[in-house]
Structures are given as C-alpha cells and as structure tokens.
Amino acid sequence: MFWFLLAVVGYAFLAVVFILDKLIVSTAKQKPVVYAFYTSIFMLAALLLFPVVGFGWLKGTGWLLAVISGVSFGLAMWTLFIADSKGETSHISPFNGAFVTLFIFFLGAVFLGERLTSFQIGGVVILMLASLLLSSEKSREHNGFHVGFVWAIVSGLFFAISHVSAKYLYLEYPFWTGFIWSKATTGLVGLFLLFYKDVRNALFKKSPPKADPPLAEKTNYAVRHGVAIIIANKLLSVVAIILLQYAISIGSVTLVNALSGLQYALMFVLIYLLTKFLPKVFNEYFTRREIIIEVVAIILVVIGSAFFVF
Numbered sequence: 001m002f003w004f005l006l007a008v009v010g011y012a013f014l015a016v017v018f019i020l021d022k023l024i025v026s027t028a029k030q031k032p033v034v035y036a037f038y039t040s041i042f043m044l045a046a047l048l049l050f051p052v053v054g055f056g057w058l059k060g061t062g063w064l065l066a067v068i069s070g071v072s073f074g075l076a077m078w079t080l081f082i083a084d085s086k087g088e089t090s091h092i093s094p095f096n097g098a099f100v101t102l103f104i105f106f107l108g109a110v111f112l113g114e115r116l117t118s119f120q121i122g123g124v125v126i127l128m129l130a131s132l133l134l135s136s137e138k139s140r141e142h143n144g145f146h147v148g149f150v151w152a153i154v155s156g157l158f159f160a161i162s163h164v165s166a167k168y169l170y171l172e173y174p175f176w177t178g179f180i181w182s183k184a185t186t187g188l189v190g191l192f193l194l195f196y197k198d199v200r201n202a203l204f205k206k207s208p209p210k211a212d213p214p215l216a217e218k219t220n221y222a223v224r225h226g227v228a229i230i231i232a233n234k235l236l237s238v239v240a241i242i243l244l245q246y247a248i249s250i251g252s253v254t255l256v257n258a259l260s261g262l263q264y265a266l267m268f269v270l271i272y273l274l275t276k277f278l279p280k281v282f283n284e285y286f287t288r289r290e291i292i293i294e295v296v297a298i299i300l301v302v303i304g305s306a307f308f309v310f
Helices: 002-027 032-053 061-086 089-112 118-134 147-172 175-184 187-193 197-204 226-250 253-258 260-277 288-309
Strands: none
Touching (some): 002 226, 002 260, 032 061, 032 187, 061 187, 089 118, 089 260, 089 288, 147 226, 147 253, 253 288
C-alpha cells in the first residue's frame, strides 16, 4: 500500500497548489494563457533531473507516448486555468476531478486492460451524481452550470489521456526515464503558446510606469506577493507531481486518481477557513444552501472514490 501513502501526501500538496493557482489566475488577474505558458515551459526543467537520476532514452513509440502525455498535461492545465478563471475553484476542481476519474476508468479499461469490480463501477455512478451537485454553483457571477464547467470537462479528458499514456511508459521504462520525458515534453505547449500575443507581451514588453495604485490594489495579497506565491506553487507542484506519478507507476492509475476525492475534501476545508478568517488573502462566495450541497457533493466524491479500492 505504499502507493496509497504516496497518493495521499501528493493530493494534500496538490490541494494547496490548486488554491494557489486560483489565487494567481483570478485574484492577481494573471491571464490563463500567460500562466499556462509559465507552468508548461517550467516543466522543461525536468531534464535537469537526469544528471541526478541518470540519463535514459526512449525508443520508437515511447517518444510518441511521451509527447502525448506531456502535451496533454499542458493542455489540461491550460484549460483548467481557464475554467478556474470563470468559476470558483471549490466547485471547478472537484467537478474536474470527477471527470478525470471517469475518463481514466474508460481509457484504462481500453488501453491498459484495467478491469474494475462492481463496487468500483458503482463509484463511477456516485461520481456522476456528485459532479451534477458540484455544477450547481451559486455565486455573485453564476447561478448553476456555466462555461467554466465545460472547460473543466475538457481539462479532465486531457488529464486522463496524460495519466494513462504515462502509465504505459512506466510499464516499459524505469520510472525516472518515463517521468522526465513525459513531463519535459509539456514544454512543447509552452513553445506553442508563444504564438499568443498576451504571452509575448508578458515576456518582451515592458509595462509603462504606473501611477500610485488605488488602495484596493495595495491591499491585494496576491498582487503584492505574486512572485513568492508562484515560486511556492511551483515547488509544491513538482513534489506533488513526482509523488503521484510514482504512485501511478507502482499502482493502478485508476485507483490512484480515484483518491483525488481526498484532495477536494481538503480544498473545501481550506477554502472555507481562508474565506472565513483571511478574506483579504482568499475569498469565495458561500450561501448556507451552497455549503450544504457542496458538503454532500464532497462526501459523495470521497465515497465514490473509496468504492474504487474495493
């Protein structure tokens, strides 16, 4: 059950990462395409691990699988950032995770030959019910299903493709060889995003001197501490990704991903506590009815995910 412990710790870190992503994309007003560029191009740094763990080459279809895994991961993060920018992460992320699990269930069965028990299939049904509840967002901007959830579904498909193709690599190559190439190729998405004007402007154009910002901007925690937040986010993200990918390499990709329900339960608790006690740092809109619905949905996600281990 070592894979189980790795997954639990990895998802705990990832819960914090997703909250920081939302803080950067929405509160600090970082455009999703620009943040996706920095996130994906940063993955090229995975190549720096080779001097430490030993260099390894892929062969034949291994290169294709690495590119599919890496590019899919980059597209998954990009579309998730778009989804986060259009909705509240306490709804978007669990909804996204439910669809990642569902897509992996089908892709894993088709391409990896993974077969689930009747309990695990029951978990799929529960996750679908949970995702419907999670889509009933009621905020100052939205009342129910909105385009952010569509982007979350697209992101879920890309994440599933990335994880399943990475599992293929782990079956054929040493973990570090498969991990480094499947993540370094995410940098290809970053190179593609250079075609976007917003990305080029962020990189190559200097902003004109600004007048003294209004009080609201001065007190914006994400704006004042943007660099520190991004650095902390990326470090936690790297650790979480390594832990989860290693768990996938030694366990079932379907079961490891099913445990993501723990991540969303922790995310909800952290978001609620931040909103209640540190609203200047992070703030999401909650009604009493929404809290009850979301607690029920999170419980269903956890139960549905737990069914995958029977």
